Amino acid sequence: MTFPTIEFQTPWAFALLIFLPLWWLWRRKRSEDAIVFSRTAVLGRGPRAGQGIARTIFFLRNLALVALIVALARPRSGAHVENVTSSGINIVLALDLSSSMLAQDFQPNNRLEVAKARAKEFVRDRDNDRIGVVAFAGEALTQVPLTTDQAVVLQAIDNLEAGQLEDGTALGLGIATAANRLRDAPGRSRVMIVVTDGVNNRGNIDPLSAAKAAAVYGIKIYGIGVGTEGVAPVPVGRDVFGLRFENQKVEIDEVLLKQIAALSGGRYFRARDGAALGQIYAQIDRLERAPVQSRSYVNYTELFRWALGLAIVALVVELALTAWKAPLP
Numbered sequence: 001m002t003f004p005t006i007e008f009q010t011p012w013a014f015a016l017l018i019f020l021p022l023w024w025l026w027r028r029k030r031s032e033d034a035i036v037f038s039r040t041a042v043l044g045r046g047p048r049a050g051q052g053i054a055r056t057i058f059f060l061r062n063l064a065l066v067a068l069i070v071a072l073a074r075p076r077s078g079a080h081v082e083n084v085t086s087s088g089i090n091i092v093l094a095l096d097l098s099s100s101m102l103a104q105d106f107q108p109n110n111r112l113e114v115a116k117a118r119a120k121e122f123v124r125d126r127d128n129d130r131i132g133v134v135a136f137a138g139e140a141l142t143q144v145p146l147t148t149d150q151a152v153v154l155q156a157i158d159n160l161e162a163g164q165l166e167d168g169t170a171l172g173l174g175i176a177t178a179a180n181r182l183r184d185a186p187g188r189s190r191v192m193i194v195v196t197d198g199v200n201n202r203g204n205i206d207p208l209s210a211a212k213a214a215a216v217y218g219i220k221i222y223g224i225g226v227g228t229e230g231v232a233p234v235p236v237g238r239d240v241f242g243l244r245f246e247n248q249k250v251e252i253d254e255v256l257l258k259q260i261a262a263l264s265g266g267r268y269f270r271a272r273d274g275a276a277l278g279q280i281y282a283q284i285d286r287l288e289r290a291p292v293q294s295r296s297y298v299n300y301t302e303l304f305r306w307a308l309g310l311a312i313v314a315l316v317v318e319l320a321l322t323a324w325k326a327p328l329p
Contacts, residue, residue, distance in 0.1 A: 005077060006075050006076070006077050006303065007075070007076060007077075008073040008074060008075055008076075009073070009074035009076060010072065010073050010074050011073055012073075013069055013070075013072040013073040013074075014069065014073055016069045016072070017066070017069055020062065020065065020066070053321055056321060057318050057321055057322060060314045060315070060317055060318040060321070061314075061318055063310070063311075063314040064310075064311045064312075064314035064315045064318065065311075067307045067308070067310040067311035067314065068307070068308070068311045070304075070307040071304040071305075071307035071308040071311065072304075073304075074302070074304050075302075075303040075304055075307065076301060076302050076303055076304075077301050077303060088126075088128035088129040088130060088148075088187070088189075089126070089128075089129045089130075089187070089189040089190075089191060089288055090129070090130045090131075090132075090146055090182055090185035090186075090187060090189060090190045090191065091126065091129055091130070091131045091132070091191045091192075091193065091288070092131070092132040092133070092134055092146070092178040092181050092182055092191075092192050092193070093119055093122075093123075093131065093132070093133050093134070093157070093193050093195070094134040094135075094136060094140075094174045094175065094177070094178045094192060094193065094194045094195065095112075095115060095116070095119065095133070095134070095135055095136075095157075095160060095195050096112075096136060096137065096169060096174070096194075096195055096196035096197060096198065097112070097135050097136065097137045097160060097161070097162050097163075097164055097165055098137045098138075098162065098167055098168060098169050098196075098197070098198055099137075099162055099163070099167050099234075100169075100197055100198050100234055101115070101162055101197055101226075102162050102234075103197070103227065103232045103233060103234045103250075104232070104233045105227065105228040105232035105233065105250075105273075106226070106273060106274045106277075107274075109274075111197055111226050111227065112160070112161075112162055114226075114274040114277060115195050115226060115277065116157050116158070116160060117274075118274070118277045118278045118281050119157050119195070119281070120154050120157050120158075121278065121281065122281040122284070122285060123150060123153050123154060123157070124150065124154070125285055126150075126285070127150075128148075129148070130146040130147060130148050130185065131144075131146065131147065131148075131150075131153050132144050132145050132146040132147065132153075132178075132181050132182075133153060133156045133157060133160075134174060134177050134178045134181065135160055135164065135165060136165070136169075136170055136171070136173060136174030136177065137162075137164075137165040137166060137167055137168055137169065137170065137202075138165060138166035138167050138168030138169070138170055138202040138203070139165050139166050139170060139173065139202075139203075140165075140170060140173040140174045140176070140177040140203075141165060141177070142177060142181060143156045143159075143160070144156040145181055146181060146182070146185055166202075168201055168202035168203075169196060169198040169199060169200055169201050169202060170200070170201075170202040170203030170205070171194070171196060171198075171200035171203070171207045171253075171256075172200060172203050172205035172206050172207040172208075172209065172210045173202070173203035173204075173205050173210075174194065174196075175192070175194060175205075175207060175210040175211060175214060175221070175260070176205050176210040176213070176214075178192045178194070178214075179192065179210065179213060179214035179217065179219055182214070182217065182219050183214075183217040183219070188218065189288070190217065190218055190219040190220065191219070191220050191221075191222065191266075191284075191288055192214065192219055192220070192221045192222070192264075192266075193221075193222045193224065193284060194221060194222070194223050194224065194257075194260070195224045195226060196223075196224075196225065196226070196252070196257075197225065197226045197227045197250075197252060198251065198252065198253075199251050199252070199253040199256075200253060200256065207256060207260055208256070208259060208260065208263065211259070211260040211263045211264055212263055214264055215263050215264040215265070219264060220264050220265050220266045221260055221261055221263075221264040221266040222261065222266045222267055222268075222269070222284050223257035223258070223260055223261045223266070223267075223268040223269070224268075224269050224270075224271055224277070224280055225252040225254055225257055225268070225269070225270045225271065226252075226271045226277060227250040227252055227271075227272070228250055228272050228273070229250065229272060230249070230250065231247045231248060231249055231250065232247065232248065232250050233246070233247055234246060234247075234248045252270075254268065254270065267287075269283070269284075
């Protein structure tokens with residue numbers, strides 16, 4: 001059996017209890033009245049007649065006073081605790097939409113579809129964070145600015161498709177665009193996750209220069225290179241049956257991605273299949289679980305009404321006894 005914890009909002013009210021013993025002493029020392037009975041018939045029964053009622057009235061009066069003091073102390077019990085987060089992390093996902101992301105080495109889907117699925121899992125676990133999405137290929141475009149609306153972010157990731165942007169891999173432009181979204185973000189924690197499967201071959205912004213600029217704004221970059229070792233079926237064109245694939249060597253500039261991560265205090269990961277990509281997102285999730293400032297709000301159940309009710313009942317009973325056959329005061 002468990003009992004609720006009771007606390008008092010105004011405990012200083014218990015100091016009033018000191019007046020009860022003072023009242024008792026004063027009552028004992030005061031002079032006795034010449035006539036203490038309201039009816040002579042009671043007097044005829046003897047000197048102790050009516051003392052039981054007098055003591056009962058005295059007890060009820062004390063009970064009423066104590067109950068009133070308890071009610072004034074405002075007893076209450078906590079119903080439940082609710083945590084409210086006051087701050088979070090700013091994260092921008094920069095996803096490569098170049099045609100090579102359609103390579104079929106991340107079964108059962110291509111690299112892009114698996115990367116999108118894992119990114120959505122990551123977003124769903126970040127309840128308190130502001131998240132944005134940047135897509136890049138031969139150019140870069142902000143899909144969603146930083147927001148706490150998970151539904152908007154998830155829909156934006158769903159809508160990403162290879163071919164939406166000019167083909168190529170403008171890694172520096174992608175980093176610069178994401179950094180531009182993060183640099184003025186509120187709070188201290190700013191994180192960029194860059195998912196790519198290629199080598200920087202487009203754009204007029206050097207990736208290392210973009211990473212250095214991001215580091216100035218306190219942006220930490222996590223790079224994820226996606227693709228198997230050796231060769232992979234990569235789309236090289238279209239025919240009457242759709243995309244035409246050929247086995248080509250997988251080329252990921254891991255040296256560059258490691259340098260980018262090191263410049264900003266982040267890390268580089270290599271995902272060779274969908275399961276590894278999911279594990280990498282889980283690692284980043286654990287790394288960026290920074291403490292958030294929270295306040296606890298307790299919804300209290302007020303209990304003073306019980307004490308007040310007891311005081312009223314005691315007072316009513318005392319008045320009833322007094323009106324019936326109590327000794328005169």
